[in-house]
Amino acid sequence: MTAAxxxxxxxxxxxxxxxxxxxxxxxGIDLTIDRGEFVAIMGPxxxxxxxxxxxxxCLDVPTGGVFRFRGVExxxxxxxxxxxxxxxxxxxxxxxxxxxxxxxxxxxxxLPLVYRGEKKHERRAAxxxxxxxxxxxxxxxxxxxxxSGGQQQRVAIARALVTxxxxxxxxxxxxxxxxxxxxxxxxxxxRLNGEGITVLMVTHEEEMASYAKTIVRFRDGxxxxxxxxxxxxxxxxxxx
Amino acid sequence: MLGTTILLxxxxxxxxxxRSILTTLGIIIGVAAVVTMVTLGNGVTxxxxxxxxxxxxxxxxxxPVRTTRGAIRPFDDADVRAVEQxxxxxxxxxxxxxxxxxxxxxxxDWDTRIEGGTNPLLEAQTIKIKEGRPFTRDEEEAGKNVCLxxxxxxxxxxxxxxxxxxxxxxxxxxxCQVIGVMEERGQGGGQDDDDVVYMPLKTVxxxxxxxDNLDYFVVKYDAAYAATTIQDALVDLLRERxxxxxxxPNDFNVIDTAQINQALSAVTGALTAMVAIxxxxxxxxxxxxxMNIMLVSVTERTREIGIRLAIGALAREVRLQxxxxxxxxxxxxxxxxxxxxxxxxxxxxxxxxxxxxxxPVINIVSFVFAASMxxxxxxxPAHRASRLDPIDALRHE
Numbered sequence: 001m002t003a004a005x006x007x008x009x010x011x012x013x014x015x016x017x018x019x020x021x022x023x024x025x026x027x028g029i030d031l032t033i034d035r036g037e038f039v040a041i042m043g044p045x046x047x048x049x050x051x052x053x054x055x056x057x058c059l060d061v062p063t064g065g066v067f068r069f070r071g072v073e074x075x076x077x078x079x080x081x082x083x084x085x086x087x088x089x090x091x092x093x094x095x096x097x098x099x100x101x102x103x104x105x106x107x108x109x110x111l112p113l114v115y116r117g118e119k120k121h122e123r124r125a126a127x128x129x130x131x132x133x134x135x136x137x138x139x140x141x142x143x144x145x146x147x148s149g150g151q152q153q154r155v156a157i158a159r160a161l162v163t164x165x166x167x168x169x170x171x172x173x174x175x176x177x178x179x180x181x182x183x184x185x186x187x188x189x190x191r192l193n194g195e196g197i198t199v200l201m202v203t204h205e206e207e208m209a210s211y212a213k214t215i216v217r218f219r220d221g222x223x224x225x226x227x228x229x230x231x232x233x234x235x236x237x238x239x240x
Numbered sequence: 241m242l243g244t245t246i247l248l249x250x251x252x253x254x255x256x257x258x259r260s261i262l263t264t265l266g267i268i269i270g271v272a273a274v275v276t277m278v279t280l281g282n283g284v285t286x287x288x289x290x291x292x293x294x295x296x297x298x299x300x301x302x303x304p305v306r307t308t309r310g311a312i313r314p315f316d317d318a319d320v321r322a323v324e325q326x327x328x329x330x331x332x333x334x335x336x337x338x339x340x341x342x343x344x345x346x347x348x349d350w351d352t353r354i355e356g357g358t359n360p361l362l363e364a365q366t367i368k369i370k371e372g373r374p375f376t377r378d379e380e381e382a383g384k385n386v387c388l389x390x391x392x393x394x395x396x397x398x399x400x401x402x403x404x405x406x407x408x409x410x411x412x413x414x415x416c417q418v419i420g421v422m423e424e425r426g427q428g429g430g431q432d433d434d435d436v437v438y439m440p441l442k443t444v445x446x447x448x449x450x451x452d453n454l455d456y457f458v459v460k461y462d463a464a465y466a467a468t469t470i471q472d473a474l475v476d477l478l479r480e481r482x483x484x485x486x487x488x489p490n491d492f493n494v495i496d497t498a499q500i501n502q503a504l505s506a507v508t509g510a511l512t513a514m515v516a517i518x519x520x521x522x523x524x525x526x527x528x529x530x531m532n533i534m535l536v537s538v539t540e541r542t543r544e545i546g547i548r549l550a551i552g553a554l555a556r557e558v559r560l561q562x563x564x565x566x567x568x569x570x571x572x573x574x575x576x577x578x579x580x581x582x583x584x585x586x587x588x589x590x591x592x593x594x595x596x597x598x599x600p601v602i603n604i605v606s607f608v609f610a611a612s613m614x615x616x617x618x619x620x621p622a623h624r625a626s627r628l629d630p631i632d633a634l635r636h637e
Binding site: 057086 | 244255543544546547548549550551552553554555556557630631634
């Protein structure tokens with residue numbers, strides 16, 4: 001059985017606004033990402049990398065083109081169907097951590113499981129496993145305000161992992177961290193990728209991108225170049 | 241899921257405890273007002289019905305009134321006997337008089353009312369003997385100095401734990417023998433029905449009033465007869481006996497105890513309706529307050545909503561979360577209102593001397609109504625939260 005690619009983008013365009021004020025952020029993106037990949041998306045501001053990330057995260061839909069995720073054409077799905085897709089297959093890590101304030105690390109990690117309707121003791125056990133993966137079990141009952149930036153981001157990663165997703169989407173995950181913490185986070189993402197999870201990351205730092213297997217460079221709404229990360233293992237399949 | 245959502249709501253409410261209290265004040269006041277008024281209204285109705293049943297069902301009370309023609313013309317025993325004998329359907333007609341005096345016993349004294357009546361009057365007013373015995377025929381006809389004590393009078397002048405039956409006491413200048421104690425009757429018509437001494441009609445007429453006049457008489461009729469038939473016959477007979485000509489107004493009143501009941505429940509009903517209108521305005525204002533605070537909450541928590549949507553919450557799950565919060569807020573307001581109403585109506589019932597009648601229906605209805613205010617006024621903010629775009633919401637500062 002030949003597995004279909006996990007993610008396929010074909011001629012993806014995205015236009016914001018209409019008429020004279022219309023702005024075409026994506027001008028036809030073709031990209032294929034297989035299971036087990038670690039892709040870094042790079043590019044200057046306005047190059048379309050965040051827009052692409054939002055589409056890949058099923059948070060936004062393209063104006064034109066076809067986006068297949070696990071063979072499903074995502075651009076045809078409605079809001080709630082895309083929510084269900086995110087809930088089941090995707091985990092998100094954001095630049096600003098985006099943890100719920102005044103809520104313990106454990107409860108933050110449990111949150112996605114609440115929407116899956118899992119029982120309390122199962123949620124708790126799964127959340128503790130995820131916290132263990134990021135080395136934060138001793139901090140389970142602390143709130144974000146009591147944690148350092150690096151720890152908060154690791155809680156966010158645990159929250160993304162707790163549903164055992166196919167894909168981890170990280171939008172500038174080290175953007176708010178110093179270089180030492182950034183390296184910790186990148187090594188963590190690399191380790192998780194080694195355990196089988198597909199990682200998609202947006203970054204503007206070459207050093208962070210070098211941890212990825214594949215680096216996709218955007219320019220003016222198009223894919224400019226595809227490289228291999230210096231510290232990653234290169235086996236990405238990019239379109240010619 | 242719902243349990244988790246409710247816990248989450250309670251936590252949010254606790255985080256902004258002062259804001260939550262101020263927001264629900266309208267609901268609290270509205271619910272407290274309705275429940276208090278209905279509970280007191282029930283108390284008043286119960287008290288009135290108790291009075292009415294003390295007067296006896298199927299009863300008329302007849303008493304003389306002043307007209308433009310001049311002084312009050314009292315009834316006498318001959319009128320009562322005529323009514324009893326000449327009107328078909330009348331079972332008992334019994335007259336009564338009142339006086340006041342100080343009761344003395346063994347150095348204790350107490351100012352009280354004295355009622356003169358016969359056993360049929362006691363029967364028509366459903367007064368029961370707790371200990372001792374009623375008047376004998378001989379005592380009634382001879383106007384003997386015997387008396388039946390109300391509980392209040394017994395408690396005021398006789399030592400605790402002793403029976404006054406058989407004791408000789410003094411009422412003003414009249415010495416009398418206690419032959420019994422009446423059962424508790426409670427408050428009625430603005431007076432304490434236990435703060436009274438009953439003596440035979442003739443004794444009171446002779447010793448306290450010095451004439452044969454009656455203040456009023458009670459007519460108890462057979463329930464098989466229509467009240468209007470009896471009343472018409474009664475009025476005709478009394479007009480004839482009092483020599484009233486064609487157009488002259490009645491110089492007496494005939495009151496149907498059932499009519500008092502109807503009139504009073506109409507008044508209570510009107511009062512309750514008025515309070516209900518005031519309370520619904522309070523609830524409306526309270527509801528708008530809830531909507532306002534929920535809109536504030538949605539704006540404050542835009543980022544949180546973005547996070548929830550990003551990790552896969554459905555629009556309806558976000559809507560349910562905010563709707564639950566509004567309903568929980570309103571339901572808590574309702575509970576506080578009911579608790580306040582319980583205290584207020586308990587206290588006020590004691591002050592205005594009516595029984596405290598707990599009505600589960602109005603409490604449940606008020607609670608459900610308050611909670612449904614949460615659905616009505618929480619829906620729009622919740623809907624707005626559920627329609628947020630996750631990307632914009634995550635960017636919100």
